Amino acid sequence: MKESKKKYHLLYLNTGGGHLAPAKSIANCLEKLATHSIEPILIDGFEKANKIIQYVVEDGYRQLQSGGKWFYQFLYALYHFPFVTWLNDLVLASSITPHLERRILEDKPEKIIIFHFFLIRPVYRIIKKHNLEIPVFTIVTDPFTAHPFWFVNKKQHFIIFSERLRKHAIAANLPENNLHVFPFILDEKFSSPLPTESIPTLKREYGFDQTKKMILIFGGGDGIPNGKRILELLLKSNINLNIGIVAGKDEDLFNKAEELKIKYDAKNVKVFGYVDFIYELLNISDFVITKAGASATMEILHLKKVPIIIDYIWGQEKGNMEYIRDNNMGIFEKNITKIPAIIKNLLDNEENHRYYIRNIEKENLKIGTEDVTKFILSDKVY
Numbered sequence: 134m135k136e137s138k139k140k141y142h143l144l145y146l147n148t149g150g151g152h153l154a155p156a157k158s159i160a161n162c163l164e165k166l167a168t169h170s171i172e173p174i175l176i177d178g179f180e181k182a183n184k185i186i187q188y189v190v191e192d193g194y195r196q197l198q199s200g201g202k203w204f205y206q207f208l209y210a211l212y213h214f215p216f217v218t219w220l221n222d223l224v225l226a227s228s229i230t231p232h233l234e235r236r237i238l239e240d241k242p243e244k245i246i247i248f249h250f251f252l253i254r255p256v257y258r259i260i261k262k263h264n265l266e267i268p269v270f271t272i273v274t275d276p277f278t279a280h281p282f283w284f285v286n287k288k289q290h291f292i293i294f295s296e297r298l299r300k301h302a303i304a305a306n307l308p309e310n311n312l313h314v315f316p317f318i319l320d321e322k323f324s325s326p327l328p329t330e331s332i333p334t335l336k337r338e339y340g341f342d343q344t345k346k347m348i349l350i351f352g353g354g355d356g357i358p359n360g361k362r363i364l365e366l367l368l369k370s371n372i373n374l375n376i377g378i379v380a381g382k383d384e385d386l387f388n389k390a391e392e393l394k395i396k397y398d399a400k401n402v403k404v405f406g407y408v409d410f411i412y413e414l415l416n417i418s419d420f421v422i423t424k425a426g427a428s429a430t431m432e433i434l435h436l437k438k439v440p441i442i443i444d445y446i447w448g449q450e451k452g453n454m455e456y457i458r459d460n461n462m463g464i465f466e467k468n469i470t471k472i473p474a475i476i477k478n479l480l481d482n483e484e485n486h487r488y489y490i491r492n493i494e495k496e497n498l499k500i501g502t503e504d505v506t507k508f509i510l511s512d513k514v515y
Contacts, residue, residue: 138172139243146178146249151274151428155318156248162506178229178252230255247271250282270509276317276427277452292505316501323435324500327416336417340403347375349418353426356383358444363469364390368397370473376402425453435498439489443469461492
């Protein structure tokens with residue numbers, strides 16, 4: 134009789150790409166390391182949720198990042214108050230819990246891995262309600278400065294990605310034995326840049342001039358704030374290089390970027406929507422204009438490209454920006470009118486460009502996906 138596979142639940146929400154991407158990486162690694170004895174199941178916590186609540190959380194997140202960041206920062210600050218945390222949890226739990234409860238009871242997962250803080254309380258309530266003995270791992274996807282909602286349940290086991298966050302958690306009275314530090318989770322391919330000799334051919338495949346250097350405007354799955362204005366500033370500056378812009382799920386940015394391409398007859402510009410080939414686009418790029426999302430910035434650094442950060446989410450992404458800025462691995466500039474001058478300086482001064490590359494190399498960055506997966510597979514915690 135064929136032995137049934139052990140099910141592992143990997144729970145995420147589609148608020149930006151920083152939760153789904155590490156979930157997929159761990160799922161792939163589980164399949165590789167477990168020699169087909171484990172079935173990793175990716176579950177969107179909002180799959181069967183109230184559509185209004187889902188829209189408010191997912192689309193509201195995207196809208197606030199592009200046009201209402203001040204309001205997002207206000208909401209973020211409110212999460213430090215217990216009443217607001219309780220109220221937020223009450224509204225979301227009523228929508229999220231029924232589907233998660235049904236899946237957990239039906240699948241009887243061997244282990245549960247959480248990739249979004251809104252899913253923590255519903256999962257632990259389900260486990261307590263049914264007296265289940267299922268190990269739960271919470272992967273804090275903010276590496277340096279985390280949203281306070283991650284730590285509302287202090288007794289859970291956390292997988293975190295920096296000594297800075299570990300010290301912060303200990304100062305917030307979390308048990309030190311519950312904090313497990315690893316390198317950041319990424320798809321393993323980001324540990325190996327493509328060979329230099331393959332870059333010209335790849336540039337041609339994506340429609341770029343293979344003789345020119347390239348800048349990529351990329352903020353993650355939800356696009357990038359002020360992407361249209363950044364593109365127009367670059368086009369007005371007549372910089373002689375390839376320009377790629379990834380709009381992600383931001384259809385308005387995609388359409389406006391296409392309009393600018395026509396307006397300036399910019400044959401050196403290629404506009405992309407939501408892509409599954411960001412690894413390739415980053416490989417053929419020299420500089421990347423981005424926001425300080427965790428997955429995006431780590432992908433850029435691992436491929437030794439120079440990030441030019443123009444924005445970050447106050448609180449949870451601030452640490453990402455500071456990590457890059459303070460270690461001189463890239464440039465932080467909120468005034469986007471200065472971006473063309475920054476790019477020209479990097480283009481005209483190769484030593485300045487190499488300065489940032491050398492600092493990235495000094496960090497000796499590693500990908501923690503396999504180590505985290507082995508830790509989850511082990512019984513060291515429970």
